[in-house]
Amino acid sequence: MKHYIMALDQGTTSSRTIIYDKNGSIISVVQREFTQIFPHEGWVEHDPMEIWASQMGTAQEAILKAGLTYKNIAAIGITNQRETTVVWDKKTGEPVYNAIVWQCRRTADYAARLKPHEDMIRAKTGLLADPYFSGTKLAWILDNVPGVRARAERGELLFGTIESWLIWKMTGGEVHVSDYSNACRTMLFNINTLKWDEELCSLLNIPMCMLPEPVECSANYGETISELFGGPIPITGSAGDQQAALFGEACFNEGDIKSTYGTGNFLLLNTGEKPVTSKNGLLTTIAWGLNGKVNYALEGSVFVCGAAVQWLRDQMKFFRSAPESEEIAAQVPDAGGVYVVPAFVGLGAPYWDPEARGAMFGITRGTTREHIVRATLQSLVYQNEDLLAAMVADTGKEITTLKVDGGAALNDLLMQFQADISDVDIVRYASIESTSLGAAYLAGLAVGYYDGLADIIASKEIAKTFKPSLGEKTRKEKLAGWHRAVRATRAFHE
Numbered sequence: 001m002k003h004y005i006m007a008l009d010q011g012t013t014s015s016r017t018i019i020y021d022k023n024g025s026i027i028s029v030v031q032r033e034f035t036q037i038f039p040h041e042g043w044v045e046h047d048p049m050e051i052w053a054s055q056m057g058t059a060q061e062a063i064l065k066a067g068l069t070y071k072n073i074a075a076i077g078i079t080n081q082r083e084t085t086v087v088w089d090k091k092t093g094e095p096v097y098n099a100i101v102w103q104c105r106r107t108a109d110y111a112a113r114l115k116p117h118e119d120m121i122r123a124k125t126g127l128l129a130d131p132y133f134s135g136t137k138l139a140w141i142l143d144n145v146p147g148v149r150a151r152a153e154r155g156e157l158l159f160g161t162i163e164s165w166l167i168w169k170m171t172g173g174e175v176h177v178s179d180y181s182n183a184c185r186t187m188l189f190n191i192n193t194l195k196w197d198e199e200l201c202s203l204l205n206i207p208m209c210m211l212p213e214p215v216e217c218s219a220n221y222g223e224t225i226s227e228l229f230g231g232p233i234p235i236t237g238s239a240g241d242q243q244a245a246l247f248g249e250a251c252f253n254e255g256d257i258k259s260t261y262g263t264g265n266f267l268l269l270n271t272g273e274k275p276v277t278s279k280n281g282l283l284t285t286i287a288w289g290l291n292g293k294v295n296y297a298l299e300g301s302v303f304v305c306g307a308a309v310q311w312l313r314d315q316m317k318f319f320r321s322a323p324e325s326e327e328i329a330a331q332v333p334d335a336g337g338v339y340v341v342p343a344f345v346g347l348g349a350p351y352w353d354p355e356a357r358g359a360m361f362g363i364t365r366g367t368t369r370e371h372i373v374r375a376t377l378q379s380l381v382y383q384n385e386d387l388l389a390a391m392v393a394d395t396g397k398e399i400t401t402l403k404v405d406g407g408a409a410l411n412d413l414l415m416q417f418q419a420d421i422s423d424v425d426i427v428r429y430a431s432i433e434s435t436s437l438g439a440a441y442l443a444g445l446a447v448g449y450y451d452g453l454a455d456i457i458a459s460k461e462i463a464k465t466f467k468p469s470l471g472e473k474t475r476k477e478k479l480a481g482w483h484r485a486v487r488a489t490r491a492f493h494e
């Protein structure tokens with residue numbers, strides 16, 4: 001009988017299930033979108049029951065579609081939207097409130113009040129005092145949903161991020177765990193001791209009895225109840241989406257780094273078994289726990305990446321589909337001196353300037369749509385390069401290869417420019433589905449489907465490598481132009 005790994009990819013806008021064979025080829029994929037709930041300006045919620053139903057629906061359908069049964073599935077791996085917060089009743093499984101989504105800014109004031117404790121928070125969690133993380137979201141539910149705090153203190157309620165919620169549901173309420181890569185995004189978890197932190201829980205007034213047991217990212221958590229798939233399937237892998245992508249790109253060793261070019265851009269650098277504290281506005285996070293060891297990562301994000309291409313498409317109406325941006329940009333030899341700074345929602349690391357807004361510089365009578373498209377694609381590269389430089393500064397180590405995934409990583413012109421500007425080799429694997437692949441690898445390792453990391457590396461196929469081809473002088477000039485453009489952009493709101 002043939003065996004496969006089933007990856008559950010619970011994202012922000014959709015739930016997907018992908019069944020993989022050992023080579024990482026997709027046997028079956030099913031995706032379902034679910035409702036985005038916006039109760040107030042800046043608030044974002046999901047219905048945990050809809051997340052659960054959509055995720056299980058896609059899993060059942062994916063098995064059926066491929067003509068398989070539960071017996072063909074060697075293990076399940078989960079990857080998920082991070083930080084999103086669920087609280088539910090231990091006995092009934094009923095959520096006490098909607099899931100508060102990572103994007104939700106309702107606890108901005110609460111997080112601002114934690115600023116005096118930021119050094120302690122950073123030292124213990126690797127994070128900043130920000131509403132993005134689960135801690136203040138959980139505190140909000142405890143403080144604002146009637147009766148919830150008393151029930152939590154009586155030990156009747158459980159907290160979990162999405163992987164924790166799904167594992168609890170799939171095991172029929174038997175298993176309440178959270179893997180390290182998700183737990184470390186709560187602002188309640190000490191990334192050095194690998195335990196929930198009493199001081200942080202007391203600062204945020206969180207009853208510790210509601211917290212899940214922290215576990216490694218590849219381990220036997222439990223089995224699915226038979227009602228779901230006709231028989232039990234072991235659940236053996238779990239990681240937050242960005243860490244799963246790092247694993248899926250086979251960035252197993254210290255110094256390995258990946259960039260995910262999606263709506264936004266996430267860069268994660270594996271820093272080995274020691275956490276590195278950033279002096280340049282990056283986050284320190286757990287990459288994964290595996291075989292009794294923990295790997296840490298430095299994480300930087302760019303808010304607007306593929307979103308800038310969407311802006312060219314939808315607002316500027318320069319083209320109909322994102323891939324056309326490449327053909328258009330290729331019609332000119334360079335950006336004609338134009339720089340675009342896509343600070344639509346401010347600038348993230350290393351600038352951290354929330355007030356900044358987008359700008360364009362160097363326009364002449366000869367500037368065309370082609371130049372603007374090319375300059376916009378280049379801006380994605382420059383933003384990434386700023387993060388890479390911050391990582392080099394924080395670790396003191398050179399970066400020579402960058403692995404890429406995400407929708408915009410299919411743009412060859414963009415990838416070549418990244419290789420040129422960052423002076424690194426860009427490696428693009430045949431499959432850019434690295435997030436779900438990472439979850440599949442983690443699950444597969446725990447059941448012996450993969451015989452160690454070397455076995456995974458052997459299964460991966462490089463589709464294309466982009467080598468740097470720009471002279472050092474030109475590279476420096478272009479970068480200097482970008483930094484002038486960023487300074488000018490920031491000066492506009494002074």
Ligand code: ADP
Nearest residue numbers: 262263306307309310322323406407408410411
């Ligand atoms: P997400 O997971 O964040 O939804 P994806 O990884 O699916 O994002 O990537 C989609 C993003 O990539 C979109 O913002 C789109 O504009 C951009 N994109 C997709 N294909 C290309 C391309 N060939 N060139 C440039 N941008 C692209």
